[in-house]
Amino acid sequence: MRWPTDLAPGALGQPDQRSCGAASVLAARAVLSEWRPRNGDGGAEITEEHRLLTSSRSARDRFQVPWPRALGTPPWAVADALRVLSGRPVATVHARPRPDLAYDVVREQLRTRPVAVYLGSRLLPRHVVLAVGEVGDGIQVFDPSRGARLIRVPRENWAGHRVGVGRWNYFWFAI
Numbered sequence: 110m111r112w113p114t115d116l117a118p119g120a121l122g123q124p125d126q127r128s129c130g131a132a133s134v135l136a137a138r139a140v141l142s143e144w145r146p147r148n149g150d151g152g153a154e155i156t157e158e159h160r161l162l163t164s165s166r167s168a169r170d171r172f173q174v175p176w177p178r179a180l181g182t183p184p185w186a187v188a189d190a191l192r193v194l195s196g197r198p199v200a201t202v203h204a205r206p207r208p209d210l211a212y213d214v215v216r217e218q219l220r221t222r223p224v225a226v227y228l229g230s231r232l233l234p235r236h237v238v239l240a241v242g243e244v245g246d247g248i249q250v251f252d253p254s255r256g257a258r259l260i261r262v263p264r265e266n267w268a269g270h271r272v273g274v275g276r277w278n279y280f281w282f283a284i
Contacts, residue, residue: 110219110242112251112259113139120145122256124152130182130225131159132253133239134190137223140241141194155253162186182237187225188284195222204280209268215240215248215283225284226250228277236277250274 112118116139123132132155138144146154162182165174174185184201192199204211204226218224219242229235239251247263252274266272270279 110140110223112241112249113145116145117149118251118258119256120149121151121155121251121253123253124155127181128155128159129253130187130237131155131162132256133225133237133251134158134162134182134187134194136239136241136251136253137191137194137225140223140239162190181235184227184282184284187237191222191225191284197222199284202283204283208270208280211280211283212248212264212267215267216243218283219243219248226280227282227284228272228274229279229281230277231279234279234281236275238274240283 121132121136121139123129135151135155135158159182163186188199188201202211202214215224215226219240224240226238226240227234228238236254238253240248241251241259242249244261247261249259249261252260254275260274262272262274267280272278272280
């Protein structure tokens with residue numbers, strides 16, 4: 110996988126503190142297709158995607174457990190969106206107890222599709238980023254909270270719960 114050369118990461122920066130999952134889903138759409146945000150700024154589209162991902166009916170017209178928008182984006186909604194976008198089965202891997210194994214899963218999945226990754230504190234998952242490609246011994250991620258650039262995170266950082274994207278170090282889930 111590669112980030113599209115005709116799309117600045119800043120165009121998909123999250124417009125608020127809770128829409129990182131929605132921004133990551135739209136980033137996956139951009140990586141997997143010709144979709145680009147209207148007018149070069151995806152803020153309104155990210156907000157709408159977040160509304161759809163947290164409602165009782167997904168954008169793909171399937172029932173899903175509703176989720177309070179203030180808590181961010183639920184993993185099951187992100188998994189369903191990635192399944193539809195990629196046309197492949199998508200599983201959620203709990204990375205917290207075995208981050209080294211989950212890192213290998215992410216690298217393998219990157220052969221065919223981008224991977225949503227939940228990061229957080231020692232106690233809770235708090236932020237979603239999108240793994241978009243392998244770079245040497247690391248993984249390149251799109252961080253919607255920064256939006257301005259892609260970040261390379263080395264293998265040892267993933268395996269040691271020192272991811273360091275934003276203020277989040279712990280690797281919780283890979284979708």
